[in-house]
Amino acid sequence: MSQFPVTPAQTLKTKPDPATLSFGKLFTDYMFVMDYHTGKGWHDGRIIPYGPFTLEPSAMVFHYAQEIFEGLKAYRIPDGSVQLFRPIENIRRLNSSCERMCIPPIDEQLALSAIHELVSLERDWVPSAPETSLYIRPFIIATDENLGVHASHSYVFCIILSPVGCYYPEGINPVKIYVEDDDVRTVKGGTGYAKTGGNYAASIRAGERAAEAGYTQVLWLDGIHRKYIEEVGSMNVLFKLDGTVVTPDLTGSVLPGITRKSCLELLQSWGIPTQERLISAEELFEAGASGKLEEAFGSGTAAVVSPIGEMGWGDQKIVINNGNIGPLTQKLYDTLTGIQWGTLPDPFGWTVKV
Numbered sequence: 538m539s540q541f542p543v544t545p546a547q548t549l550k551t552k553p554d555p556a557t558l559s560f561g562k563l564f565t566d567y568m569f570v571m572d573y574h575t576g577k578g579w580h581d582g583r584i585i586p587y588g589p590f591t592l593e594p595s596a597m598v599f600h601y602a603q604e605i606f607e608g609l610k611a612y613r614i615p616d617g618s619v620q621l622f623r624p625i626e627n628i629r630r631l632n633s634s635c636e637r638m639c640i641p642p643i644d645e646q647l648a649l650s651a652i653h654e655l656v657s658l659e660r661d662w663v664p665s666a667p668e669t670s671l672y673i674r675p676f677i678i679a680t681d682e683n684l685g686v687h688a689s690h691s692y693v694f695c696i697i698l699s700p701v702g703c704y705y706p707e708g709i710n711p712v713k714i715y716v717e718d719d720d721v722r723t724v725k726g727g728t729g730y731a732k733t734g735g736n737y738a739a740s741i742r743a744g745e746r747a748a749e750a751g752y753t754q755v756l757w758l759d760g761i762h763r764k765y766i767e768e769v770g771s772m773n774v775l776f777k778l779d780g781t782v783v784t785p786d787l788t789g790s791v792l793p794g795i796t797r798k799s800c801l802e803l804l805q806s807w808g809i810p811t812q813e814r815l816i817s818a819e820e821l822f823e824a825g826a827s828g829k830l831e832e833a834f835g836s837g838t839a840a841v842v843s844p845i846g847e848m849g850w851g852d853q854k855i856v857i858n859n860g861n862i863g864p865l866t867q868k869l870y871d872t873l874t875g876i877q878w879g880t881l882p883d884p885f886g887w888t889v890k891v
């Protein structure tokens with residue numbers, strides 16, 4: 538039984554040709570919206586036609602960026618049904634981001650029902666071409682009409698859906714990344730572990746500079762020592778160093794990725810040693826020079842894993858696995874995507890039917 542009222546759309550959009558799908562440009566017919574006011578709590582969860590918000594120019598989110606977001610996907614599986622991947626992890630992280638940004642938390646079951654009901658209503662939008670999916674973007678914005686700096690007393694929680702194409706239509710090509718020495722994404726004590734827009738705003742300049750220099754992504758160093766690796770672009774990063782998979786530990790400035798966590802759990806189940814620890818750029822470049830850096834890849838919901846073929850740092854350059862995707866990276870990609878698209882068994886119970 539539906540928990541939320543649905544306002545029918547006057548007209549429905551034409552579903553796109555799956556071959557033309559890119560990322561995050563098209564949105565479905567409906568969205569979920571829920572309001573918060575101090576004293577009233579979260580209330581009036583509802584599904585309405587996808588469309589613009591009306592907000593006062595003084596709405597706090599425009600000025601002080603009190604906002605958070607999430608990202609997960611719905612997958613079409615071979616029997617035609619639709620499933621989510623570890624959605625409860627996204628909801629827990631949403632509430633952890635809320636806590637950091639002084640946004641009132643949302644009941645986990647309520648948030649989960651909102652996702653389920655919206656995706657269920659929009660299930661025809663989940664594409665079925667290989668490796669396509671429906672991207673789910675929950676977010677919360679502060680809506681007080683007030684230029685004073687304080688936690689807002691009113692918020693909107695919204696979920697929008699976007700059909701997305703295969704991330705690697707031409708096959709997985711390793712990317713070139715550049716170690717960023719000037720800008721930092723965030724620092725310990727800041728908002729790095731929260732999924733909040735400000736972290737992205739702070740990262741754009743370095744991304745643009747890396748692109749101008751012919752690189753795809755930035756490798757972020759920690760903001761205090763300017764020494765330890767944190768993330769790659771907006772993904773977590775993992776390295777296979779002399780047989781062990783190492784990844785930066787969650788010191789507060791690293792986003793606790795669900796793909797990262799799933800990779801670590803898979804690796805452990807395969808008996809491959811893993812370590813969450815500080816990794817200096819120097820250690821990596823030395824390992825690169827001595828041949829001990831066997832594989833490197835980013836992890837995140839959008840790309841699943843993104844192999845790194847080359848890293849630049851000042852005038853040093855290292856090439857990883859001859860610029861090709863490594864066998865372990867490929868196995869992680871195949872296993873994760875197999876579980877997500879339902880072509881492999883899910884021994885961990887990660888998937889949830891809609």
Ligand SMILES: *Cc1c(COP(=O)(O)O)cnc(C)c1O
Pocket residue numbers: 608732768770771772773792793794795796797836837838839
């Ligand atoms: C969302 C995000 C990730 C990846 O998280 P997943 O849960 O794996 O999608 C990594 N780094 C940053 C900065 C992010 O915002």
